[in-house]
Amino acid sequence: MTTHPTEQSAPADDTPVTFHDHLLPGIEAGRYRITVDQRLPAEDLPGARLDPVEQIVDVRAAQFRLDPSWVHAVYPAAHSQGPFHSLLPHITLNPAALPWEREPFTGGVRNPTRAPWLALLLFGEGELPGDPNALGTTASLTVRALLDGAAAVSGPALDRDAVDPALLDTPCQVIDVPRDLLAQLLPELPDLAFLAHVRTGGEDAAPVEGRDGRPGRDAHAVITTARFPGPAQGRYVAHLVSLEGHTPPGVRADGKPVRLVSLHSWTFTSCPESGDGFGRLAGRFAPGNGEHSAAPLRPAPAAGLPDELGTLLEQGMVPLTHITESGERALAWYSGPFLPRVAPGLPRPADGHFPDADGLLLHEPRTGTFATGYACAWNTGRALALADPGFATTLVRLRHQGRLRRATDRQYATYRRQLFHSAPSAGPAPRTAARAATPTPREQFEELLRGGELAALAATFGVPEGEEPRPRTVRAAPTAYRAAPPRRSAAPRPTSSDARETAAWLAGLRTLSGVPFDCLVPDQRMLPPESLRLFHVDRGWLDALLDGARSLDRHPGADATTDAELDDLLDGQGPVPAAGLLLRSALVPGWPTLRVEARTASGTVPVEVIRREALGADVLLMLFERMPDHLTISEPRQGLHFGVDDQGNVALRSLAPGEVGRPLERSVPVGTDPALTVTTPAGARVLNIGGLAARLAEDVKPGSALSPAEFAVQLVRAPEQLTLSFEGTTR
Structure with missing residues (x-):
């Protein structure tokens, strides 16, 4: 027997929930004796009767x-x-x-x-x-x-x-x-x-x-x-x-x-009076519940602060102690990658990457202190790269390979220029047999000077690497040069495995994998117990983090090609996190497969989840491709549970084909019926399973008995869910 409860008896989803009575194995566990006995029709023939063959088989x-x-x-x-x-x-x-x-x-x-x-x-x-x-x-x-x-x-x-x-x-x-x-x-x-x-x-x-x-x-x-x-x-x-x-x-x-x-x-x-049920826990995130309500991730400003300090707190910055290189302690402001606002773009150096953390110490003019968030991101990225010997080795090897290719290309370009300048002249015949041989570089240089070819010489030395020097028509005796050797194919080199591995590691780091939690939430008061916080992701913070990781053995001039290759590969590693949420609640350990769905455009367009991970015992991190305007928190799909409602009744559901699970708007009192809920001498409340199955069958399937799947449909209690939006909350 198979039943298909509809969305009324399960979470709203495109995937139906199906109940089956059982799944019987092809053969039950145990010891079996297999006997093979073969007989021929003509028993009087020699060998017509073969001895049986037995085999003991254990099915475990x-x-x-x-x-x-x-x-x-x-x-x-x-x-x-x-x-x-x-x-x-x-x-x-x-x-x-x-x-x-x-x-x-x-x-x-x-x-x-x-x-x-x-x-x-x-x-x-x-x-x-x-x-x-x-x-x-x-x-x-x-x-x-x-x-x-x-x-x-x-x-x-x-x-x-x-x-x-x-x-x-x-x-x-x-x-x-x-x-x-x-x-x-x-x-x-x-x-x-x-x-x-x-x-x-x-x-x-x-x-x-x-x-x-x-x-x-x-x-x-x-x-x-x-x-x-x-x-x-x-x-x-x-x-x-x-x-x-x-x-x-x-x-x-x-x-x-x-x-x-x-x-x-x-x-x-x-505990009947406990507030730790799913509905009560999730309901705290609704507006009007103080620090439990869904809100932006930022410190709570204290009363009596000057306006400039309150503004910094509103922007998600936290005052911390900054130890300078000389060992002095000073006040500084720190902001992690999670901000309650869209961060302005971080100006980039000419080559696109910060070589060190000092260039990321930003001055805060309103307080006369430094903002250390980007510098901390750079140092964190470098520390994580050094802590992973596999990545560090791969990155250094990739850079050495890039430099070797660059040196080879330079040497080849020099060789081609030398061939170009050593080409014999097509002018008048040489005066002696010795001059008929290929002139030496000194003779070529003197010939150029005598011919007034200083401009041609300067132009030749100014040819960029990888370009062909072009023949020039000279004012003196013009010469015809033979064609230069053919250039190598300009087809792009195949991406090396080291480059792919490095880009994949950096893409994981871009989702803040492995970043210490204190760097993400610098003050625990920003994320109190039983709270949900939304945030924007600072793209500049992510870039500084990756720059620190890529700084190992990096030389800006020699590694430009390798950096460009990694940039191209990173662009193909999926979207960059733009927003996210942090959930600190008993829902995280209590419902490990808790469902959180993010949508935008008035709740119709799903938002892609880039990363979802539990950080610690009770904190859930989710990163999105963009900021959602609707969040739906619901019990897991396999979290369907069974029982009675708050009044002790079983809400009846249809078993008709195509309508399985549809509420019938009537119920059977179970908790108050001593024939259906038996209280044992020890005080335990136990369902009379057989009596309840017969009683339910009278209402939903008259004249027939319920199967285990149909019985389960009647006892299903659909998972609860909470929908949050910027305009309010609906249950």
Whole structure:
């Protein structure tokens, strides 16, 4: 079964989100015996009966450990805090078929509903004996010890011969769960299938499906828990556990705790009154929220400052201590590449590149101090180039190659001029046999002087390199010169690998890759916690940064050709950053794939993102090709989560073809219905999965049962988003 929720049940995007009931592997993990038996029709012929051939084949899949890279996302985010009491935690896995590669429970239990062998269990504080504080503590055992079992617990009953011998001495993480608690949290086998499905789409790339409609390479498996976090504040730990080899809940009543293999776990804190949910965190960036509101990146001016100082602060400049070459300390003004205004163009030297940082120390006439921003950029670029031995070696080699080519060209031009001046005259025959030979340079020079050819001599010496000296008609005895040797082809030389590598490194530096954060934001008060700041990028600062990096072993006269070649290559390395934003918020670690879309022209034209990178734990940097006038911040596309609304209701959605996911403007009360949300003796709120699926089917699919994909569509809560514009904010 496949369902395609529309944009009403997913973020507004051109890429639809598709739910599948499951993705079954071609063959389940386990040990198989392959027997080949061949018989000929005429059994009386010699050799008609061949002995059967048997082969034992082990089909292996994850069993006791999970590769951390297979975990695509978890919700709520690890170590996050927020109002999660109405949401069902879930985990998204990259191997889409992983939950169905093995069988749950023991081999004698039938599984017609294709229930997964993985389950997500949620535990609160004081529920797990080995982890009373819900910190994610697990016990480490070898696989051999797990299979041997222990008298005090009920472990999985697995065939040791079917386990890879190389895994027996490897560690695995286990938790011991009281049997009564497990029976309360784990649904029955037929209902367990509703807690897992496959999702495609909703990513940056368009969904790719096979010809048979099976999930494509962007598919992810999603496993949801049936338990809600409590309404009161508390810490919870979620464990992705293996059900393989166990008995269904309630079958055995020996009272022993059940030992489960924990493949992945994370903790979070549910606090209904917390302001750390996505909507509340993003809502702070709206206008009217003080320093949290989206604003230009600049220091906050202090009260009572003179007008000239307040103007400098408004322009994004920060007062800092400047240590001169003589060791004296003085006040100076610093501005990084991020400014709240469009910076004026930086005047360039005649050759286009600054040779040192001293020429970039600009005098600030209003305060009588220096502005050191460009000089700092130059020194930073040079320091980063020296810190990268690969780049430094490549750049120096490129310059030496350029100088060698230049020297070769000069030598060739000199040789051609010498051939031109040593050409024999076509005038009267020589007076002696000795004069019939090619004249020496001295004789040619004397002949020129006698013939009054000083002007021709001066003109010849003044020929620029690479140009042909032209024959002249002289006033005295004119002479005819033979043709000069043919010139070399003027076709451009192919770009060397060193030049391409150097240009690529400089292009990365132009996006401020590797530049220390203190150079970008010199005062932390410019970017307070839970704030979003927009800025223009100073092109002069970027040019000074690159000039410093290119200053290694640079000689302005000898390296002009190499510099021009690098300039041409840099022009082809994509757009130069012109604007950007800095986001300092708990959204960055809590939602690593947070979506930020920039648009201009009244929100219709997307702005190209040149660089996006998390700087530190809670700071996100984005650089754009131009300044946007609309920003949309939304939860990740794979951040679709499940649960009920603030009133405890499930908003019903259509399952009709072509309208899957469309809201039906009616809902089913779940949180207040004790038949659908069961409160266990321990105080846990657990969904009655089977009862809820039947109740939802009555409204959206009368006369039929819901599939896991259709059940997931009903429980979807679409990601929130916030749109910011210069005129205001809309939610």
